[in-house]
Amino acid sequence: MLKMLALDRFTVLLFIMVVLATFLPVSGQAAEIFGTITTVAIAVLFFLHGAKLSREAVVEGLMHWKLHGVVFAFTFALFPIIGLLCKPLLVPMLGQELYWGFLFMCFLPSTVQSSIAFTSVAQGNVAGAVCSASFSNIVGMFITPLLVSFFILGESTHNFDPTASIVQITLLLLVPFVLGQLLRPYVFPYMKKMPKIVKVFDQGSILMVVYGAFSSAVVAGLWQQVSAQTLILLILACSVLLTLIMLLALYVPRWMGFNRADQKTIFFCGSKKTLASGVPMAQILFIGQPLGMIVLPIMIFHQIQLMVCGVIANLWSKQSRGVE
Template identity: 80%
Template sequence: MFKLLAIDRFTILLVLMVILATIVPISGQPAQIFNTLTTIAIAILFFLHGAKLSREAVVQGIMHWKLHALVFAFTFAIFPIIGLMAKPVLLPLLGQQLYWGFLFMCFLPSTVQSSIAFTSVAKGNVAGAVCSASFSNIVGMFITPILVSFFILGKTQHDFDPTASIIKILLLLLVPFILGQILRPYVFPLMSKAPSIVKAFDQGSILMVVYGAFSSAVVAGLWHQVNGWTLFYLTLACSVLLTIIMLLAYYLPKWLGFNREDQVTIFFCSSKKTLASGVPMAQILFIGQPLGMIVLPIMIFHQIQLMVCGVIAAKWSKQAQQQEE
């Protein structure tokens, strides 16, 4: 069963990275070397994700287009609409940079690993989750920069070129993913012998990115701009957003007539946003912007979604087991 303790441990590590960046921020030449190592770690992570994804799961999942269409609508339509509608309330409370980060979070694709893990625990359609989450991340490499260009940077930086950003994102995330798919017959047997390697790269690369991003933000005066009340408002906004999305993702599939397994898959794939893809995208898209302010909303939302989904997945797993018995 998916252990909440693992989530808490990663949450603690993320908080420690923020504290470490606050006390000992990395800058100058060491920061450039560290950023290069982080980029390599992220590329390896997506290579491993590509090698882990089976062709059979892709083919089986693609056939269920109605499920993927609904997850796509949640990820790239409902989330952004709510984020844009919240502007009159959130902009005065959070300020421009944090609201940009909140809106950027709404534009991001779903998670891959946790969506599949929670769906599996709750006895949902795992093949559908594998295909839907992976498809969301691949499509997000194109859609997220376009949404950022149109609703955020295009209004303030008229020379912003989404095409160049898309190419950089594809080179960093998609090309390693495709290489992983091509080399899967050779790489996956080795990964099966060390199943924790993907998780280690997943969490390790995120921790490296968070430390680097917050180091540069601290050097630029992050904690002089964000106080306790601002953090409270941001956490509350993320919690309210997740609650609204989860209610819609719970009742809408039922109303549309999906079976239980598909309802579980839609719920977990539609309600989450990726930190693993989000922070590297932010580094490419928001050059010259306070990156720590931009990624803070997705960091907070990511931890809330993991803890809430962990509780729900465990409950649904017990319910499914009782029904089987």
């Protein structure tokens, strides 16, 4: 049951990082050193992602522009529109900072590894998922800072320069990814011998970033600002958002005439938001802002989407195999 609900070791470790940051936060010079190590780990992770992605999958995936257009519309149009429309309801419920975090989550690109993994389990269009998820993350490095500058930071400061943030995000995420693609013929053979290395860096870097972000937030008084009632309301808001998006991602592709495999790809790629890219982006975009409250919604949404997608992917896998 735990496996079906995606409550794996990573989920437990993520919770442990929050607890650890609550009682033993890293601060001062140690926090600066830890932040540097985390930045290097994230760069290595995106280098490995670039080396892992095959050219054949990219070419095959790029040909299906209609599928990618729908995923793009869900990720960077539908999510933000819903987030903006919810402002009159969510600001009184959650407060301004948590609403910013909720809206920032809506501006983020899709996940990469989990979107591909769930699409594969459900026997969807894996090549399309690889290309859509990767394309979403690459484009998100430019679109997310622009959306944040217009709809979030424009309310709190007049000195925000999205160009500088895009440059920093490009150097941290895109450059290592492209470098990994260029060096793939030399790096990928070694990666095949160590198939778990990407997973280790993926989960390890996220855990480090979450611990660092929550440490600084705890030092700044996060848990004095977020009550148990507010936390429950945030979980409810994330759950309602995911339910609405998943219903649309389930029925809109059917209405548009996509085949069953593509419907599954759109469902998993179009309904998810990345934690791996989201927290590093938040560190760059929200300097001087309450970072812990900004990343809390994406952390909660991330866990809910993993659990729900785990159940649905297993169900569709059984249906594909004819298992009742």
